[in-house]
Amino acid sequence: MYLSARSRIILEKILPEKGDATIQQLASDLGVSERTVRRDLDEVKQTLENFDLILVRKGSKLSVSGSLQNRENVQKTLLDLIGNEFTPLERQYFILRVLLTTNEPVKLIALASELSVTVATVGSDLTRLEEEWNGKIRIERKRGIGVKLDCSIIEKRELLRELLFMSMPKIKLYQYLVEILDGAPVSSNYEFLTHFIDFQMLGLVDRSLTRWMKKLSYEVNNDSLVDLLIYLLIAVKQISKGKIISKKSDNHIFIQDYPEYDIAERILKDCLPDQTIPEAEITELTMQVLESEIRTGEDVFYRNEKVQAIRIAKKLISRVAKEIDLPLSQMSLLKGLTEHIQYSLIRLKKKMPLNNPLLPLIKSEFGDLFYVVQHIASELYPFKKLPEEETGFIVLHFEAAIIQSENLRPYSALVVTSRSNGVSTWLRARFRKRLPKLQKIKFVTPLELVKETNLHKYDIILSTTDLTDFKVDYELISIFISDAEMKDIQHKLEKIVSAKGDDVDFPGFESDTKKLPETLSNLKSMHQFYGLIISFLESIYIESGSDMTRNKEDNLRSFSQSIANKKPDLSSDKIFKKLSSLEARQKIISGGTNSAYFLVNDNVQTASTHIFTLNHSIDFQIEDGLKSPVSTVMVFMLPYKLNAELLEITTYLLTVLTEDDAAILLAESGDETKIISLFTTYLEEFLEHKRKN
Structure with a gap:
């Protein structure tokens, strides 16, 4: 049975045999208008009638008429409802946990029923979650179907770990897990933790993590060990349920060279001996280990510049992306930036002189980005001061990642249509959504087609009309191009481009190398347009x-x-x-x-x-x-x-x-x-x- 919070408070005031209250008093206690109280009385009256009780109004005074037994029944129901009531923050945590632990859309009415609130309240909580988590949470709403989180498995795991630490302080959580490892029973007060981790796996996961982390040439501090333990418990529970990280197009081949990769693989195989562990899962755990902090107090310079470089690069990318509020693909940056930082660490340790002739130009053209990178990199590099010349080189890595398309070999097409600009716009939008790799498109009419002298520079020719006597192969498409047609075009493009190889001239490609000032000027102009x-x-x-x-x-x-x-x-x-x-x-x-x-x-x-x-x-x-x-x-x-x-x-x-x-x-x-x-x-x-x- 659902009652609004105000209706429950009104019932508390008027249920006792000698209890009565005025509308004015209730309005004052509730902090609302008298008109609002009068509206709430309709719900109160209906609730009382369900228990054979009558709401009595004498002027502005309110009381209840009926047997003591019926009053007690209402009181018990009321107290049960109050006992199950959530604070707004608890509601939001509950909703987020449900969305994080399910792959299917969740209906708002189901959440509202579980929380004993209205659907409107749940909708408001969803909006508040998106606002207060600063873009980390993206909720997909589908009318009649429900809501679900729009994020990857990796993002869900990070959010689950963050939510867990918000629900229970890290130190307290660690102490509680230690007590369980020592044989203490699971407390009913912490049953909510079972939504995040599988306590039956706790002992095995802890032993495996402790055993293999000792094989590293450095020691991870306790705080990072707790982070690793929680991540591993969440990951193991998800992997056992089939929620596995899909293989990425960005292959972390170079990460396999690190000893941490071998350690991560052994930990996962120990924890899940009956399952085949995908490479993407091993890679992600490797990244978690590499992000861990080294125990302080020892005279250790991370002992391995490669390990230190990838730590700095990973954190630098994450923090710069957050500061400039732009999504940066980590893998498109990570390898090049890691290699650069690795050698810069060696140069700086040996106090080798560094010259960057582009520094004045970089500071002039990318001033805001330069100072963001300088501030963050200075905190991450293990030196008292980071030379500006070094920052300048790092900025070029970031600027290239911001501007450069992730697709180094986009498809190109010549599209022939006799229709209006509206059709061209429609087709361009469809291609952008369904076939984003088709980035270079030129639209011409059949009359303009005869002016095209170099048709071989296009990967494919498409036409919405039949081209009589046209000697070059082309694909006939409808202006309402279907998903099936789109898949067929994609398949043909893959075969065509694969046969051509990588050394294909793209339409509009200039063979003459542009000079740096011209390139910087073009990039700056596009930045202004965006x-x-x-x-x-x-x-x-x-x-x-x-x-x-x-x-x-x-x-x-x-x-x-x-x-x-x-x-x-x-x-x-x-x-x-x-x-x-x-x-x-x-x-x-x-x-x-x-x-x-x-x-x-x-x-x-x-x-x-x-x-x-x-x-x-x-x-x-x-x-x-x-x-x-x-x-x-x-x-x-x-x-x-x-x-x-x-x-x-x-x-x-x-x-x-x-x-x-x-x-x-x-x-x-x-x-x-x-x-x-x-x-x-x-x-x-x-x-x-x-x-x-």
Whole structure:
């Protein structure tokens, strides 16, 4: 039986035979309005009637009429409910644990029933989890199916370990595990731990870990040993249930050279003797061992520069990625960075001179990244001071990883279509989602096809129309390209590229090596475009306009007030005057049949887009003597001084919104989801075009 917390408190106050309370007192005790208390009384009344009791109201006073036995029955039920009640933090931990320990979607109603709360409360807890875990938790919501975590098995294990340490302090947990190893029974107070680890495996895992870690040439400190023990207990429980790390495309071949890899393999084989241990599981445990801290107090320089280098590189990548708030693929960086750090440790230990002629340019072009790396690397390197010349070389590793595509050999295609730009955009979006390795795409019409003189530079030619008398092999596809077609194209591309080998000229590839200043300039320009578009997408506001009036002036004032509410530094009156002036001077840009765009320069730091979808049409003066009915209004608020990049982005969007039929239909749909999709799709296409050119 579910009761809200307020209803239970009200029942506590009025259930005793001599108990009565006023609505005013209850409102004061609960910290809510009297109106809220009156609404809660409906639930209280229904609950009492289920126990053959009556809620009595005399003026503002409340009491209960009925037998003592029935009162006691309510009291027992009430106390049971209170005993099972969770705090908000406990609820969130419970929900997170459930999501971490299951692979299937979990229905909100099941969580709500388990926690004795409403579905809305569970939904609020899910949102709070995503917010408070700073992006570590991504929850996938599917209407009618349930919710599940969007993360890998490795990420789930890290979250489980972190959640376990949040639920129980590490020292207390370790002491409790030691007591169990010494023969003490499992306390009922800690039964929740069975959701994380298998106590029957504790002895075997502890013995194996202790035995093999002694084989290393260094000693790991106690805190890191606890981390390893907990990770291993979680991993063993998951592996035994078939939750195994899938093989990664980034193969850790070089890690197998370390003695830690052999130690990790032996530990897992001891703990799971009847199972075949995948290489990916051994690799992950190796990484856990390599991240462990060495016991202090001994004159040890990690004894092995390779081991020390991989520790520094792993932590450096993790901390820099978090600081700059960008996901970095660790394996694409780790090998090169590890090798660089290994030799830099030797140079620095021997106090060998270091010269970096690019240092001034690196600090100038990548100043923010330089100081982030300098700060973090100085803490990780075992020296009092890290030379800036060394930091400069490390920065180049990171900058290459940020900009460089993970795919060193993307596919290329020439796509022939006689349709509009909207079809090209649709196909590009489908390829980006279903076949991301197809990164270089050129769209042409059948007439433009005859101008293509070097067709062999493309890996594949696709066409949405039958190409009569075309002598080169091509694949006929539909404009609504299916998943089956996509898989067939991928299979053929794999065979084609495999036959060609790696020394293929990509479309647009320049054989002349670019000079460093030019490369740095291009990278910096793309960085600006990414920043501007992120800001642009974060500042899109969509509202449904009032249907109370068709008066143009009233609507313009409403738009102005709405914009000023989003931008407190702006004056609604000033915005209104600018909108009115643009309309009076016929400076409005007309989109399709029902859309109009205002470009307003004002004292703003960043651009923003304010979109108003109306339930009626407003007549705007577009040209002399011509009024056009408009039901979609977009106001672009732009800084007084537009840099070249922002001007290019704005011009591109306006071109799309006035010339592309598919974009115009989306803009005038009145559907918020479609309008957002319009901006994201076309701005992604813009970035793709800039990257290729």
